[in-house]
Amino acid sequence: MPEQTPPRAMLEVDNVTIRFGGVVALDGVDFVVREGEILGLIGPNGAGKTTCFNAITGVAKPTKGAIRFNGESVAGRKRYKITRLGIARTFQNIRLFPEMTALENVLVGADARHKTSVVGALLRVYRVPVKRHELAEVTATGGLARLAQQARRTGQRFFGLSRHTLEERAARAKATELLRLVGIDVRAGELARNLSYGEQRRLEIARALATEPGLLCLDEPAAGFNPAEKEELLALIRKIRDTGVTVLLIEHDMRLVMGVTDRIVVMEFGKKIAEGTPAEVRENPKVIAAYLGVPADAA
Numbered sequence: 001m002p003e004q005t006p007p008r009a010m011l012e013v014d015n016v017t018i019r020f021g022g023v024v025a026l027d028g029v030d031f032v033v034r035e036g037e038i039l040g041l042i043g044p045n046g047a048g049k050t051t052c053f054n055a056i057t058g059v060a061k062p063t064k065g066a067i068r069f070n071g072e073s074v075a076g077r078k079r080y081k082i083t084r085l086g087i088a089r090t091f092q093n094i095r096l097f098p099e100m101t102a103l104e105n106v107l108v109g110a111d112a113r114h115k116t117s118v119v120g121a122l123l124r125v126y127r128v129p130v131k132r133h134e135l136a137e138v139t140a141t142g143g144l145a146r147l148a149q150q151a152r153r154t155g156q157r158f159f160g161l162s163r164h165t166l167e168e169r170a171a172r173a174k175a176t177e178l179l180r181l182v183g184i185d186v187r188a189g190e191l192a193r194n195l196s197y198g199e200q201r202r203l204e205i206a207r208a209l210a211t212e213p214g215l216l217c218l219d220e221p222a223a224g225f226n227p228a229e230k231e232e233l234l235a236l237i238r239k240i241r242d243t244g245v246t247v248l249l250i251e252h253d254m255r256l257v258m259g260v261t262d263r264i265v266v267m268e269f270g271k272k273i274a275e276g277t278p279a280e281v282r283e284n285p286k287v288i289a290a291y292l293g294v295p296a297d298a299a
């Protein structure tokens with residue numbers, strides 16, 4: 001039998017260093033995310049995991065090094081451009097538009113990717129002076145949330161039926177499908193702030209998926225979940241991968257990480273200290289030491 005070639009590297013993090021003043025948050029970090037895999041990024045508090053996500057998604061600029069997605073350089077690019085290239089993320093602290101419905105939150109995600117713009121059209125209807133390319137920033141800074149609030153006060157539907165275009169109908173169908181995928185389609189018309197904590201976390205994932213990413217970065221998606229919710233999340237992450245999305249996962253819960261990932265990268269004090277399959281990483285003395293807080297040779 002011919003040997004199978006490993007899947008190609010979709011994301012390449014190449015010798016990335018990030019300094020914040022005197023703090024070296026990332027120190028020459030190297031790893032790749034292969035197409036179709038679920039890669040776990042783990043490490044003790046302050047190891048640099050979130051900073052790594054921030055570098056990949058354009059929130060932080062590397063001081064040194066390169067990040068390539070499908071061969072294109074992303075380090076230092078604007079966030080909305082990185083979203084358009086096909087990288088989406090969720091945040092450690094939920095960042096939804098609380099005054100918009102679940103469905104509207106997902107529609108905003110869809111809009112961040114598409115050239116034809118449902119949200120853009122509505123912004124024009126509401127005479128908001130926002131340029132198309134600034135839209136992603138507006139969504140990030142909560143401008144849309146304010147608009148939605150305003151529209152609601154005057155009794156208008158934010159994603160109004162008055163302009164029920166084909167484009168909007170298709171976007172709604174897609175958004176509903178994503179809400180179904182994450183298991184909260186029955187809550188589509190509910191304001192995000194009225195959803196339970198677990199539903200809000202799922203909604204964040206649906207919104208990220210609406211940008212049609214090739215790579216989905218999940219920052220501690222199980223934080224605050226009980227064991228049953230964690231099990232469900234595990235199944236959801238697998239389901240997402242099975243739809244063809246590659247997943248990069250930051251997670252503290254070792255059981256969850258070991259149960260769902262194909263490979264794991266371990267960080268400590270801004271450096272990569274280990275990499276391998278869950279079984280390899282679990283046995284690695286450096287990893288055991290990092291988690292137990294004892295020197296590697298004593299672990």
Ligand SMILES: Nc1ncnc2c1ncn2[C@@H]1O[C@H](COP(=O)(O)OP(=O)(O)OP(=O)(O)O)[C@@H](O)[C@H]1O
Nearest residue numbers: 020023024025043044045046047048049050051052
């Ligand atoms: N904007 C910033 N300014 C200064 N220091 C920062 C900044 N962001 C992160 N750091 C520092 O960089 C280091 C890595 O932080 P980071 O949040 O990436 O770690 P983490 O592995 O995600 O931790 P946790 O698991 O606690 O979320 C920490 O020492 C942190 O204090």
